[in-house]
Amino acid sequence: MVADPVTVIIALAPLAATAAKSLTTTIPIVFALGPDPIELGLVSSLNHPGGNVTGVTFFINSLGAKRLELLHQTIPSAAVMGFLSNPRNPTTESQIKDIEVAARALGVKLLFLDAGNESDIGTAFVNAVQQHANAMIIGADSFYLSRRDQLVGLATRHSLPAVYYLREFATAGGLISYGASITDAYGLAGSYAGRVLKVRCRANCRCSKRLNSSWSSI
Numbered sequence: 001m002v003a004d005p006v007t008v009i010i011a012l013a014p015l016a017a018t019a020a021k022s023l024t025t026t027i028p029i030v031f032a033l034g035p036d037p038i039e040l041g042l043v044s045s046l047n048h049p050g051g052n053v054t055g056v057t058f059f060i061n062s063l064g065a066k067r068l069e070l071l072h073q074t075i076p077s078a079a080v081m082g083f084l085s086n087p088r089n090p091t092t093e094s095q096i097k098d099i100e101v102a103a104r105a106l107g108v109k110l111l112f113l114d115a116g117n118e119s120d121i122g123t124a125f126v127n128a129v130q131q132h133a134n135a136m137i138i139g140a141d142s143f144y145l146s147r148r149d150q151l152v153g154l155a156t157r158h159s160l161p162a163v164y165y166l167r168e169f170a171t172a173g174g175l176i177s178y179g180a181s182i183t184d185a186y187g188l189a190g191s192y193a194g195r196v197l198k199v200r201c202r203a204n205c206r207c208s209k210r211l212n213s214s215w216s217s218i
Contacts, residue, residue, distance in 0.1 A: 034060030
């Protein structure tokens with residue numbers, strides 16, 4: 001896309017956004033992400049992102065503690081909870097730290113389970129059952145969203161109540177979800193991309209001081 005080059009890049013996952021930023025400082029990048037974009041190094045601040053990157057964040061990764069609390073309220077007898085996370089996700093470490101604090105406060109034991117592909121997900125659920133987990137917390141990751149039917153199906157098959165980070169999992173049959181609306185976030189990112197395209201059109205697809213000024217105000 002950078003070599004082509006495209007007019008604007010829309011990135012809907014942390015790895016996609018960070019990869020795009022590492023390759024271009026001129027093509028506008030619009031993201032819609034759950035993690036904090038400042039921690040990812042995408043923008044300098046939320047009010048004034050600067051550079052060629054802007055977008056929408058719904059801080060979905062920072063709500064893990066609340067999801068654990070909701071699951072504990074729903075299944076108060078669950079003393080052991082599995083936490084499924086993608087080791088390839090750059091935000092996994094911060095998610096683990098947040099949920100560890102909440103688990104200690106509630107006296108819940110956590111089992112940390114890694115799954116970065118389809119077969120790993122099945123293995124993780126088997127390991128959770130073997131280690132006597134009473135419930136599951138699904139970490140925030142775009143890959144898991146694409147595998148929501150598999151995750152919900154495995155939770156049902158193994159009789160493991162689970163909490164998820166997006167409504168789409170509950171719609172697919174999951175027990176509980178808690179998080180922002182990804183539909184609204186993607187819609188807003190699309191609106192930002194449209195504004196970038198209008199600016200580019202007015203500038204006749206040429207980088208200029210006018211483009212940079214307009215971009216910084218988005």
